[in-house]
Amino acid sequence: MNIMTICSLQKYYGDNHVLKGIDLNIRQGESVAxxxxxxxxxxxxxxxxxxxxxxxxxxxxFGNMLITSDEKKAREISRSIGMIFQQFNLFPHLTAAxxxxxxxxxxxxxxxxECRTLAEEMLEKVGLGERMDYYPSGLxxxxxxxxAIARALAMKPRMLLCDEITSALDPELVGEVLKVVxxxxxxxxxxxxxxHEMAFARDVANRVVFMHKGKIHEEGPAKELFxxxxxxxxxxxxxxxxxxL
Amino acid sequence: xxxxxxxxxxxxxxxxxxxxxxxxxxxxxxxxxxxTLVLLTLRLTCGxxxxxxxxxxxxxxxxxxxxxxxxxxxxxxxLVGIEVSPWTAASVCLILYASAYLLDIWYSAVRSLPxxxxxxxxxxxxxxxxxxxxxxMPQAIRLAAAPSVGFIVQLIxxxxxxxxxxxEEMTKVGMVLTNATFEPFKIYGLLALGYFLLCFPxxxxxxxxxxSSR
Numbered sequence: 378m379n380i381m382t383i384c385s386l387q388k389y390y391g392d393n394h395v396l397k398g399i400d401l402n403i404r405q406g407e408s409v410a411x412x413x414x415x416x417x418x419x420x421x422x423x424x425x426x427x428x429x430x431x432x433x434x435x436x437x438x439f440g441n442m443l444i445t446s447d448e449k450k451a452r453e454i455s456r457s458i459g460m461i462f463q464q465f466n467l468f469p470h471l472t473a474a475x476x477x478x479x480x481x482x483x484x485x486x487x488x489x490x491e492c493r494t495l496a497e498e499m500l501e502k503v504g505l506g507e508r509m510d511y512y513p514s515g516l517x518x519x520x521x522x523x524x525a526i527a528r529a530l531a532m533k534p535r536m537l538l539c540d541e542i543t544s545a546l547d548p549e550l551v552g553e554v555l556k557v558v559x560x561x562x563x564x565x566x567x568x569x570x571x572x573h574e575m576a577f578a579r580d581v582a583n584r585v586v587f588m589h590k591g592k593i594h595e596e597g598p599a600k601e602l603f604x605x606x607x608x609x610x611x612x613x614x615x616x617x618x619x620x621x622l
Numbered sequence: 623x624x625x626x627x628x629x630x631x632x633x634x635x636x637x638x639x640x641x642x643x644x645x646x647x648x649x650x651x652x653x654x655x656x657x658t659l660v661l662l663t664l665r666l667t668c669g670x671x672x673x674x675x676x677x678x679x680x681x682x683x684x685x686x687x688x689x690x691x692x693x694x695x696x697x698x699x700x701l702v703g704i705e706v707s708p709w710t711a712a713s714v715c716l717i718l719y720a721s722a723y724l725l726d727i728w729y730s731a732v733r734s735l736p737x738x739x740x741x742x743x744x745x746x747x748x749x750x751x752x753x754x755x756x757x758x759m760p761q762a763i764r765l766a767a768a769p770s771v772g773f774i775v776q777l778i779x780x781x782x783x784x785x786x787x788x789x790e791e792m793t794k795v796g797m798v799l800t801n802a803t804f805e806p807f808k809i810y811g812l813l814a815l816g817y818f819l820l821c822f823p824x825x826x827x828x829x830x831x832x833x834s835s836r
Contacts, residue, residue, distance in 0.1 A: 427745060429741060429744065448750075451744050451745075451747060452747040452749065454745075454747075455744075455746055455747025456747065459745065462738055462741065462742070465738075466736070466738035466739060466741060466742035467742075468739065468742070468757050468761075469761065470760045470764075479748075479756060480746035480747060480748065483748055483749075483752050483756065484746065484747040484748060484752075528746070529745075529746075532746065532747070
């Protein structure tokens with residue numbers, strides 16, 4: 378069953394044609410990695426999926442909900458689709474627990490006590506039960522990103538969007554974040570990951586989408602795609618990524 | 623007939639008048655803060671036309687001497703048939719003056735937050751007022767505290783200008799006393815000391831806040 382359907386999506390920044398007709402389905406419980414060079418439109422596509430960016434033509438559906446960038450829709454979307462960012466975007470004036478509790482309290486209207494229990498549970502899940510009352514400035518990058526994951530999970534999303542979530546991390550901290558994401562994938566949460574981590578895309582994602590110049594150039598099951606790229610562009614991209622590793 | 627003024631008489635009169643200096647400063651600050659919040663909300667939520675109107679107002683009040691503003695406000699009301707007391711005219715004028723500067727300070731504090739803070743709020747489903755109250759304001763206040771307190775010092779000193787429209791704050795009373803005693807040096811010296819005692823602690827506070835926000 379498809380959880381999200383994207384149909385003929387077109388997006389322009391002024392004269393710049395960023396997305397040139399994207400068709401993509403995300404199935405329930407599937408994890409999809411979107412790879413491609415910077416400027417290929419992969420982050421823009423991801424940000425369209427929860428209405429952070431608008432688009433000019435085509436449509437995106439999540440269940441019965443049409444996803445648009447209309448501000449009035451943001452609250453409804455937030456109940457189903459979570460997002461994690463490259464720069465974590467934690468609230469620096471709140472502790473880890475308060476970061477996690479804020480949206481359940483304000484948006485879902487849960488009572489304070491329940492929110493606290495929820496925060497405990499979520500931070501425990503990402504391995505930070507001991508760090509509940511730390512401020513973000515007192516946490517490492519990897520820990521901050523895990524708090525951000527806990528914060529997103531506290532809204533009980535049905536789908537999670539991850540925008541280059543390990544790109545701002547020191548190499549030795551990447552693993553702890555990827556481990557959490559891997560666990561979420563195995564629990565059956567629908568994931569869409571924009572990533573530079575080829576190994577991660579191969580190991581965690583069920584399906585990989587390769588974007589090139591605003592189009593989906595090639596897609597397929599992760600392992601197969603990396604082993605037998607069908608197009609010259611993907612082959613080049615993979616060998617470049619390998620060389621970089 | 624010439625009256626004799628002792629030093630204590632002079633100080634007592636100035637201290638009495640200092641209450642009005644303080645009252646005017648507080649009204650200008652309180653009213654200015656409220657008006658600034660309204661303008662800030664408009665600036666963040668409304669389109670280009672409203673923003674142009676607000677920036678016209680800010681430029682007008684930042685680009686003209688406060689002395690002219692006082693005269694204009696004081697004499698503009700009677701033109702439309704409303705008599706205003708110096709107190710009302712001074713309050714209205716200083717509120718408008720304070721907002722023109724506070725808006726700049728607060729708006730740039732809000733704008734200096736990373737865009738990611740707004741995006742995080744949005745994807746979590748927070749409404750605009752919730753975002754402002756729980757995420758933006760707590761952070762912006764820290765950034766804006768030092769320059770705001772610095773501006774309050776300017777505001778207190780500028781209340782002295784309201785003497786020209788006859789508002790009886792410290793400077794006005796000082797001028798009256800000078801005319802009565804012919805001791806300008808002593809009285810303006812005391813006056814300066816009065817302002818200094820009000821402003822110096824605030825300047826110190828501003829510097830401390832600046833240190834702690836880094």
